[in-house]
Amino acid sequence: MIRVNEHYLKLTSSYLFSEIARRVDAHQKAHPEEPVLKLGIGDVTCPLPPACVKAFRRAVEEMGEEASFRGYGPEQGYPFLRERIASADYRERGADIDPDEIFISDGAKCDNGNIQELFSQDVRVAIPDPVYPVYLDTNVMAGRTGACTDGRYEGIVYLESTRENNFIPELPEVPVDLVYLCFPNNPTGATIDRARLQQWVDWAAANRALILFDAAYEAFIGDESLPHSIYEVEGAKEVAVEFRSFSKTAGFTGTRCAFTVVPKDCKAWDAEGNPHSLHRLWHRRHTTKFNGVSYPVQRAAEAVYTAEGREQARALIEGYMKNARFIRKEMEALQLDCTGGENSPYIWIDGRMDSWKFFDMLLEKAGVVCTPGAGFGKCGEGYIRISAFNSSENVHRAMERIRKALT
Numbered sequence: 001m002i003r004v005n006e007h008y009l010k011l012t013s014s015y016l017f018s019e020i021a022r023r024v025d026a027h028q029k030a031h032p033e034e035p036v037l038k039l040g041i042g043d044v045t046c047p048l049p050p051a052c053v054k055a056f057r058r059a060v061e062e063m064g065e066e067a068s069f070r071g072y073g074p075e076q077g078y079p080f081l082r083e084r085i086a087s088a089d090y091r092e093r094g095a096d097i098d099p100d101e102i103f104i105s106d107g108a109k110c111d112n113g114n115i116q117e118l119f120s121q122d123v124r125v126a127i128p129d130p131v132y133p134v135y136l137d138t139n140v141m142a143g144r145t146g147a148c149t150d151g152r153y154e155g156i157v158y159l160e161s162t163r164e165n166n167f168i169p170e171l172p173e174v175p176v177d178l179v180y181l182c183f184p185n186n187p188t189g190a191t192i193d194r195a196r197l198q199q200w201v202d203w204a205a206a207n208r209a210l211i212l213f214d215a216a217y218e219a220f221i222g223d224e225s226l227p228h229s230i231y232e233v234e235g236a237k238e239v240a241v242e243f244r245s246f247s248k249t250a251g252f253t254g255t256r257c258a259f260t261v262v263p264k265d266c267k268a269w270d271a272e273g274n275p276h277s278l279h280r281l282w283h284r285r286h287t288t289k290f291n292g293v294s295y296p297v298q299r300a301a302e303a304v305y306t307a308e309g310r311e312q313a314r315a316l317i318e319g320y321m322k323n324a325r326f327i328r329k330e331m332e333a334l335q336l337d338c339t340g341g342e343n344s345p346y347i348w349i350d351g352r353m354d355s356w357k358f359f360d361m362l363l364e365k366a367g368v369v370c371t372p373g374a375g376f377g378k379c380g381e382g383y384i385r386i387s388a389f390n391s392s393e394n395v396h397r398a399m400e401r402i403r404k405a406l407t
């Protein structure tokens with residue numbers, strides 16, 4: 001008898017986006033004359049930077065010529081891309097990361113889930129609340145939790161992000177081995193400064209814990225004082241793995257390219273207390289279970305680092321950030337308490353009512369789709385997330401509708 005992985009049966013949260021879709025669909029059918037404006041999605045809307053398209057095309061042409069055709073590439077990624085990343089994303093910012101420590105992949109989402117394979121089944125895991133659902137769901141699938149009751153999985157340490165702590169969780173008060181952090185944050189848009197990040201790194205070092213740092217939104221940081229990478233903080237190379245992606249940085253959500261940094265100094269221990277290099281283990285996993293991102297996609301990603309590409313990617317981000325600042329200003333003008341939208345494409349809004357109620361109200365009265373905060377965890381209850389990923393025209397139209405509906 002073929003049996004299922006019963007941990008999958010504990011999952012609850014796929015309900016969020018299907019429930020949103022269901023309600024939007026029903027609303028649209030009832031009001032076909034007024035197309036809804038979608039500010040709920042966490043997906044980019046602008047096309048790829050022209051420099052990336054050019055490099056992508058050229059690489060496809062190379063693949064069609066005998067002299068320049070390439071078969072399997074290195075599983076960890078081509079040196080041309082890893083070297084660019086090490087120098088532009090790390091060394092230029094004072095973080096001493098070697099190209100060898102960078103693993104190119106087809107997504108930060110997959111890497112986030114896959115990295116767990118390196119850890120013992122019984123590690124104690126701490127996950128922020130609210131949170132990008134992938135961290136939690138992949139731990140559930142891996143069997144690291146008990147059942148879900150009242151919105152919380154047994155066995156997980158929840159790190160609460162609330163207005164009281166400026167949406168930056170406190171250090172855990174109970175023993176923890178693995179911690180997920182994401183800054184700038186999805187969904188709250190909160191950022192972390194160097195001093196606070198240093199406290200986390202010091203805590204991890206003192207507890208022989210590991211931080212999985214998701215920096216998918218680092219490109220949205222405008223404030224010069226904020227760290228883009230956890231490796232800008234002293235000692236982080238020993239205790240942190242970092243996830244990055246070209247998805248939000250350069251519009252690669254449909255093209256697929258990301259990378260994970262596993263420093264050679266990063267360790268995990270066996271039952272006897274012997275240290276093991278995580279770099280070696282991840283290298284082993286990556287080369288065994290992955291055959292590399294396609295050559296043209298890696299060339300397209302490389303183009304993000306050319307002068308032209310940087311300029312174009314920056315312009316994309318600036319467009320979204322203009323939307324974000326506008327949304328935040330409009331929400332504050334309606335006397336709503338907000339965070340995010342300053343160094344992040346997400347604005348986290350205290351609706352002062354049930355998340356789904358606020359969602360329904362915006363949909364009914366304004367024809368605008370947001371994301372109910374409750375879908376990201378218990379601490380998201382009462383909040384909604386508005387995303388800046390849309391055209392400036394749609395964002396202005398949506399804010400005008402909300403203004404009319406709420407005043």
Ligand SMILES: *Cc1c(COP(=O)(O)O)cnc(C)c1O
Nearest residue numbers: 107108109132186216245247258
């Ligand atoms: C969008 C996003 C990613 C990027 O995932 P990809 O698989 O690289 O597209 C990673 N982390 C968070 C928190 C995100 O919102």
